[in-house]
Amino acid sequence: MTVTSYNPADPTDLVLSVDAAGAAGTRAAVERARAAQPGWYAAGAAARAAAPGRAADAVEAAAEELAALAVREVGKPLAEALAEAARAVAILRYYAQAPYAPVGAVHDTAAGPGLLLTRRRPHGVAGLVTPWNFPLAIPVWKAAPALATGNTAVLKPAPEATACALRLAELLALPEGVLTVVPGGAEEGAALIDAADVVSFTGSTAVGQRVVAATAARGIPAQAELGGLNAAIVLPDADVEQAADHLAAAVAGYAGQKCTATGQVIAVGAAYEPLREALAKRLAAADRGPVIGEAALDRLTGAVGSARDAGATVLTGGGRTPGPGWGFEPALLADVPADHPLRTEEYFGPIAVLLPAADLDEAIALANAGRHTLAASVHTHDLDTALAAADRLAAGMIRVNAPTTGVDFHLPFGGTGSAGYGGREQGSAALEFYTASRTVTLLPGA
Template structure:
């Protein structure tokens, strides 16, 4: 029997969990159980589903310390961020516990004559969810909770590196058998999930996301995919440079840059370049990579050896191409684990992968722009525009920039990283496919609209 083995990125010899892979047959069995369970789950009604999601929130909250420790251990998330993720996970369960009572349709007047025209939204059946490792509790929850709230059952395939977190989350949720099932595995299990479920939500790499979209759309199944971003930060000359540097440093190095909303390109406009380069290099140097279990740590390890190798090779390649490392650029030498010091480079050629691809690590390139027009053109020069931040004391300038930026999320005088779970989440261009996640918008994604005409049997 093959297994999914998840290791501690801060201590690669620490095996967190070894779980049997579900295999394609196991996924198919889970989908079949979920399809049977869905009928009873839907029949619970709004009050029953609301109460079940509320109990899940309470159980997760009661296990906060356990889940914080597990998140730190399995995915290397710094303890302060892990605590924030658990709190967000609880809040998401509670937020969607109210969703079963939301209006599920509309009433319309007929075009002529007597009668009623109704639209009603109904669950698809079984939702197939494929989730990444970087938010091992929050992302499975922000997909599963709304799908469950509107009456679907869920089969979840987490990233192998987050297997233990997903299994424990589902266990704590305590939902009826078949309502929320975790199927450990990799590509085989993911493909089987997409091939057999009624609605699909994916978060992960662009390459895999495109395959998921093609497979689901080919079956005529609703699909949404979040595939990361090459996120920019624009810093104008009138910005508070110290504040901007602090925001950018947290968005570059927080959780070792392993967020789809992390900043990887810093665009300094005009005279902002020199003071920002100095302030940002200093701010990043103060966020040295360290043990994620320490309360003072902001930048922990990257997720695995492959990620570390890809990052260090890209940095070395940029140096060879003429770039200068302003800070970082080296593996942390005084500890085990997959640590890379937060890194800022300048002079990176526009065609170099570090300037044009998402690397998912604590690395950013600093780019000059003569004026706001050039800065916006640079920011928009990507196929993966999820989140962009703008730093300026002028609200007029910031709002004008926001109108011209392609990103799905624009944050003014704030880090590019950060998500409000009650608002729609998603990117522009190839960063996303399908409708938005989170907030009320996602409830429509997990349901199909039906139009019902009710006519009287006789005139009156």
């Protein structure tokens, strides 16, 4: 099998063609990683801290090159690609300090002399399965904590982002077997999940549920970030123009191809009419970058068509843009029936549904009704309202007077319901996920 990636802005532009690793090649990569892991862990904190520090310098020096590659391979706008490269650098530097963090605690025994210790140890080989939409940041935020805690890693990127992953691994320049990229698709992903000692997956809900089942059957830890159908609540006292700016960015930024993108806009009471007008206007003028491929474009246009047939009103957008790439007009729809997939599923594109709510209680009920509760935003000038909403929203991440998009890499990342499974990513939470706690009892000899 050959792995290929094409420029979504110009589908005739072949970015990369490389042989897939295959199941046997993936298993071999895991065995090399397993052989390298004891030495990597035994090298000590200083070595495991120095490596990401050097890698950060290398990625920073190549930031413009990496950004240009991300623009070409996955259609990311240049400003966002540059920001993603900078984020990868910051993540590497953050985790460069992690090997020096405490890995356990000392306790007194319940009775008599002795000592009790807890100590966190690496699992072994981390299997990392990553998507195409953040081809630099997501591989780094999975690999950096895994490696800092003494694991080795095998990375299986999405086929559409293989060139970015391979170049990133070159720049990280880690010892043989410490980080290996295996090009491929479902076959390689399944082989990696079947062989690794701990698995971190980001991708679709359907595939993620199979990953969770497979890892549970093997009795190994797994985390799965499965996307989100994210809600934004706009209260009557909010600055509607500012809220519309935030929402347009969260709906249409990078063509809506972020798991934290806004898919449902809930306008409370008198906020509905002015928000409807302001948001439709901004989405009509939004940057119309490409979606990742023809299948994604067909799914989005099909969703708009079926919603219209079901009685929905298309306030703006919803069609294919002229030109050679996979362009889609950012869309806002009203009057979408509650049972339509746009109300229940993530479409991973610049498309949102506008919903009215009589009050905050109804708005929160609408926001919490879905099964993909990853992120939510609340727009209001009232602090009490903001705090009340934050307490009652089910989402794993709640942002006030800010877009649903945007993640602080030093804090836990993840959702609830079908949006995520297992331990949180990023920050110190990731260090816990990639390690297991062991309890040691030391008693005096006879």
